[in-house]
Amino acid sequence: MNTTPISYSDDQAAAHDSVADMLRSAGIDLEDSLLMPPRDNTDQVMAVTGKAGSGKTLLLAELYKALEGAGVEVVSGDYESKKRKDKRTLAILAPTNKAASVLRLRGVPATTIHRILYTPVYDPEYERIAEWLAGNGERPEIEGLTEISLDRAFGFYQNNKSIPGALAAAGLRGSDFITGWKRREEPLDIGFVDEASMLDDKQFEDLKEIFPTLLLFGDPAQLAPVNQSGTMVFEKLPEKRVLSLNRIHRQDADNPILDLAHALADPALGFEQFERMIEEAAAKDDRVVWGQRVEVDLMARSPVLVWRNATRIRLINAFRAVHGAPEDALLAGEPLICDGIELPLKHRKKRLDLEARGLIKGAQVIFLGEGRKPGFSRLHVMGAEDPQVSAASIVKIEKPDEEEPFIPFAARMGATFLHGAAVTIHKAQGSQWENVQVFAPDLYAAARMGRSEAGQPLWKRLAYVAITRAQERLIWVVRNRLAKPGGPLVVDDLRSAAPAPLTLDAPEPEDFL
Numbered sequence: 001m002n003t004t005p006i007s008y009s010d011d012q013a014a015a016h017d018s019v020a021d022m023l024r025s026a027g028i029d030l031e032d033s034l035l036m037p038p039r040d041n042t043d044q045v046m047a048v049t050g051k052a053g054s055g056k057t058l059l060l061a062e063l064y065k066a067l068e069g070a071g072v073e074v075v076s077g078d079y080e081s082k083k084r085k086d087k088r089t090l091a092i093l094a095p096t097n098k099a100a101s102v103l104r105l106r107g108v109p110a111t112t113i114h115r116i117l118y119t120p121v122y123d124p125e126y127e128r129i130a131e132w133l134a135g136n137g138e139r140p141e142i143e144g145l146t147e148i149s150l151d152r153a154f155g156f157y158q159n160n161k162s163i164p165g166a167l168a169a170a171g172l173r174g175s176d177f178i179t180g181w182k183r184r185e186e187p188l189d190i191g192f193v194d195e196a197s198m199l200d201d202k203q204f205e206d207l208k209e210i211f212p213t214l215l216l217f218g219d220p221a222q223l224a225p226v227n228q229s230g231t232m233v234f235e236k237l238p239e240k241r242v243l244s245l246n247r248i249h250r251q252d253a254d255n256p257i258l259d260l261a262h263a264l265a266d267p268a269l270g271f272e273q274f275e276r277m278i279e280e281a282a283a284k285d286d287r288v289v290w291g292q293r294v295e296v297d298l299m300a301r302s303p304v305l306v307w308r309n310a311t312r313i314r315l316i317n318a319f320r321a322v323h324g325a326p327e328d329a330l331l332a333g334e335p336l337i338c339d340g341i342e343l344p345l346k347h348r349k350k351r352l353d354l355e356a357r358g359l360i361k362g363a364q365v366i367f368l369g370e371g372r373k374p375g376f377s378r379l380h381v382m383g384a385e386d387p388q389v390s391a392a393s394i395v396k397i398e399k400p401d402e403e404e405p406f407i408p409f410a411a412r413m414g415a416t417f418l419h420g421a422a423v424t425i426h427k428a429q430g431s432q433w434e435n436v437q438v439f440a441p442d443l444y445a446a447a448r449m450g451r452s453e454a455g456q457p458l459w460k461r462l463a464y465v466a467i468t469r470a471q472e473r474l475i476w477v478v479r480n481r482l483a484k485p486g487g488p489l490v491v492d493d494l495r496s497a498a499p500a501p502l503t504l505d506a507p508e509p510e511d512f513l
Helices: 010-025 056-069 098-104 113-117 124-133 148-161 163-169 202-209 256-263 273-286 309-322 345-356 440-449 458-465
Strands: 044-049 089-094 116-121 178-184 190-193 214-220 242-244 288-292 305-307 333-342 364-370 376-383 388-396 414-419 422-424 433-439 470-475
Touching: 010 044, 010 056, 010 214, 010 242, 044 056, 056 089, 056 116, 056 190, 056 214, 089 098, 113 116, 113 202, 113 345, 116 124, 116 414, 124 148, 124 163, 148 163, 178 345, 190 202, 242 470, 256 288, 256 458, 256 470, 273 288, 273 440, 288 364, 305 309, 309 414, 309 422, 333 345, 333 388, 433 440, 433 458, 440 458
Parallel strands: 044 214, 044 242, 089 190, 190 214, 288 470, 305 422, 305 433, 388 414, 433 470
Antiparallel strands: 116 178, 333 364, 333 414, 364 376, 376 388
């Protein structure tokens, strides 16, 4: 096909052509950039699988560009223009904020699955601005907004394609123009899902109900979701619907982190031999570090990856101790992990609002300080498109050898959080960090236990997932020691990173209680 980039490998080109055939049967011809109205009888699912470095993300990005070039409208999580019968749409999804942000950094407009399942309800006055920005209406006249403000919104949207961001640039707050959230009632069109190894059966069924044409991208070497019996959703598809990619050596040449990850596929490789490989790689390349201690300064933004909960709890308490954190309060800059939302059914609307703002289970959050009312926290949601929120919070600090967690402060109900200085490798799936510390003694313990998952030693799956979370540098920590911090925790960079109108002025206590 003439749309196939010359940088494609043979298996990428073959996968591209197979996906193009699927799209053609759904009424989208990428070769001739022809679009036909959606077909009612279309119901097809395909998967592209491959290990780290096989080029899944490159293929996803190129397919997105081809669809957009053909006139397909990309549906984001922040606003969806009025439906037309002939409109063709694409939504690019990931299970977590962090996974979506990894794609956005590569120029792919991804959002979370949850943000697509639930759509914002806009105030009618400001919906006119949104339609105008999306190219579906005339420039509006809005009382209280100057022409300069509208010009500012338009200029922002041209560069960022974010309706909330554009309205914020006009001087509005999120609570001005988003009045609530609702479950999506009508199906969409085409869905791309990254990190599909994280999907459970229920999420997969939900996505198939929404997207008649669904393309999954996943890594079969990762860990299957809990309660999935070691099986990933794309492994249940017919063989002809699964397109497999191999590692592209010319693109990832001289990458010691990927070399180590792929070495784990050798059935004869034992844990001690693998550690020798890491030590040798560290001697040759500073992207791999043979660590004698956990670097505490990295833990505030990049959690230590562990296997055992007991290790996680010990590291968290050590992190708080060296920073002098009091037992009855959090310090600004402490990392948290969202553990869900505790709200009764009658507060379903409030739950949707919190989740739509990025506070979904597993979200990585930085504590900025206490809110204006007791039990409220000001938070920065890592990887979220509008990262700063204020929410009723229940923070739980687990203690070694104690069954019940210590709760430094809590609202009566709201988003619940665990400390995030260390996380399990299972919870780290879908996320990536520039620097990743892996606590090797835990993986050694898994190797000693001899456990397997889906026919492979568990320690190898754990090591593979942990190693491939590192974007730039892997630190393999071999001793149970913690470095001293180089300075206090900081948050100034986060406060300046987000547009002010959408940050700390988010809906306050009465909206979430």
